[in-house]
Structure formats: structure tokens, C-alpha cells
Amino acid sequence: MAGPTLIIALDFPSERETLAFLDQLKKPAYVKVGMELFYREGPAILQKIKARGHRIFLDLKLHDIPNTVKSAMRNLAFHEVDMVNLHGAGGVKMMRQALEGLEEGSRERGKRPLCIAVTQLTSTGEDMLHKELLIGASLTETVEHYARMAKEAGLDGVVCSVHEAKRIHQVCGEGFLTVTPGIRPAGQSADDQVRVASPAYAREQGCDYVVVGRPITQAEDKAAAYENILRELEGIPGKGKE
Numbered sequence: 001m002a003g004p005t006l007i008i009a010l011d012f013p014s015e016r017e018t019l020a021f022l023d024q025l026k027k028p029a030y031v032k033v034g035m036e037l038f039y040r041e042g043p044a045i046l047q048k049i050k051a052r053g054h055r056i057f058l059d060l061k062l063h064d065i066p067n068t069v070k071s072a073m074r075n076l077a078f079h080e081v082d083m084v085n086l087h088g089a090g091g092v093k094m095m096r097q098a099l100e101g102l103e104e105g106s107r108e109r110g111k112r113p114l115c116i117a118v119t120q121l122t123s124t125g126e127d128m129l130h131k132e133l134l135i136g137a138s139l140t141e142t143v144e145h146y147a148r149m150a151k152e153a154g155l156d157g158v159v160c161s162v163h164e165a166k167r168i169h170q171v172c173g174e175g176f177l178t179v180t181p182g183i184r185p186a187g188q189s190a191d192d193q194v195r196v197a198s199p200a201y202a203r204e205q206g207c208d209y210v211v212v213g214r215p216i217t218q219a220e221d222k223a224a225a226y227e228n229i230l231r232e233l234e235g236i237p238g239k240g241k242e
């Protein structure tokens with residue numbers, strides 16, 4: 001069984017730190033470019049990363065009226081990234097139009113970036129959901145509902161926690177992609193993540209992609225940290241467990 005695909009979160013302030021990090025990897029990777037880096041460097045950073053052979057998940061979490069999201073997605077597709085995302089809270093129409101925009105903007109017909117929905121941010125707790133957003137359903141119900149909406153709109157999957165991946169596959173089908181952050185190899189600091197899980201557990205839960213940042217980007221030997229997590233995702237015990 002193929003394990004989850006590893007995506008490295010490039011949470012760096014600028015191009016200099018980003019390229020210095022990428023130069024330490026020995027082979028092409030799948031990387032995530034988020035708002036911090038993209039808003040500083042713009043689309044030029046995407047081309048520099050692509051030129052080094054890496055695949056890109058552009059994590060900008062779009063959320064606006066359907067027409068605006070469609071036009072924005074058309075322009076993101078132009079940069080030929082591999083995956084983009086949006087907030088499921090924008091609704092089914094916004095998600096459908098996002099896909100239309102991606103298809104229109106793709107230079108190669110039928111080869112659009114994957115599009116996944118954020119269900120609920122991990123910073124949203126049960127209390128905030130009820131008291132601030134005035135949503136009466138539970139967090140779990142909301143996550144499942146947004147996943148179903150994303151599926152209905154034709155999206156490729158959702159961002160969710162490792163602990164939700166199995167359920168989402170049951171509800172939306174095995175082919176519906178789950179992209180899961182909050183991964184920490186055994187014995188490593190959780191940083192500010194509240195509920196963390198090991199790469200081996202993500203594999204067991206059938207996650208399709210895992211997003212890992214600091215355990216790789218802040219490691220002393222970054223290439224070794226990357227290889228260890230890759231091995232654990234493939235079902236080969238990591239160094240910490242040998």
C-alpha cells in the first residue's frame with residue numbers, strides 16, 4: 001500500500017530562506033507555499049521553486065463571492081501549481097465556480113490543479129463555533145457537512161485533521177483526498193499544534209497527503225529529517241523507533 005504523500009510547509013519569511021532550505025534537499029519534493037511567502041515574493045517564487053523540480057501546493061485559502069473566486073482561480077491556474085485551496089464556508093456555488101476558473105486558466109486542457117476545501121480551521125474550537133460564529137452544529141458535524149458540500153461541488157478533497165480522515169473517506173468515498181497537517185514524528189515537540197499524530201498513524205488512517213513544516217524546516221539536518229518522515233510514511237520504521 002502506498003503511504004501518504006509528504007508535503008513540506010515552506011513557512012519562511014522570504015525567498016532567501018526558502019531557497020537556502022530547498023538547496024539542502026537532495027531530491028525534488030512536494031512543497032506548500034502559504035500566504036506569508038506568497039504575499040512577500042509574489043508568483044515569481046513559484047517559478048523559482050518549479051524550476052528546481054518541486055511540486056507546489058499553493059495554500060491561499062480563497063473565500064469571496066463566487067465570481068471573484070472564479071477569476072482568482074483562473075489566474076492561479078496560470079502559474080501551473082499542482083494544488084490550490086479555498087474555504088468550504090464559501091458555499092457550493094463558490095466552489096463550483098472555483099473549479100470553472102481553474103479549468104479555464106489551465107494552459108493544458110483537462111490538466112487543472114487539484115482543488116481542496118478547508119473545512120474548519122484548527123484554530124476554531126467548539127466554543128468559538130457556537131458563541132462567535134453562531135453555528136449550532138458540533139465541530140465534527142460541521143467538518144463532515146463541509147466535506148460533503150465540497151464533494152457535491154466536484155472538488156478533489158479537503159484539508160482535515162488526521163483524526164477525521166477515516167470518517168471523511170467513509171462519507172465522501174476513498175477517492176476523495178484528505179490533506180492533513182499536525183504531524184509530528186514520535187518524541188518531537190508539538191510546537192503550537194494541539195492534537196498531533198505520527199506519520200505512521202497518518203498512514204494507518206489512510207490520509208492521502210500529510211503537511212509537515214517545522215519538524216523538517218527547523219531540524220538541524222533537514223535532509224535527514226525529511227528522509228526519516230518519508231520512510232515512516234512508507235511503512236518503514238523511522239530512526240526514533242529502531
Ligand code: C5P
Pocket residue numbers: 009011034120121122123159181182183191193211212213214215
Ligand atoms: O510546522 P507545522 O508542521 O506545524 O506546519 C503545519 C502547516 O500546516 C502550517 O503551514 C500550517 O499553517 C498548516 N495548517 C495547519 N492546520 C490547519 C491548516 C493548515 O497546521 N488546520
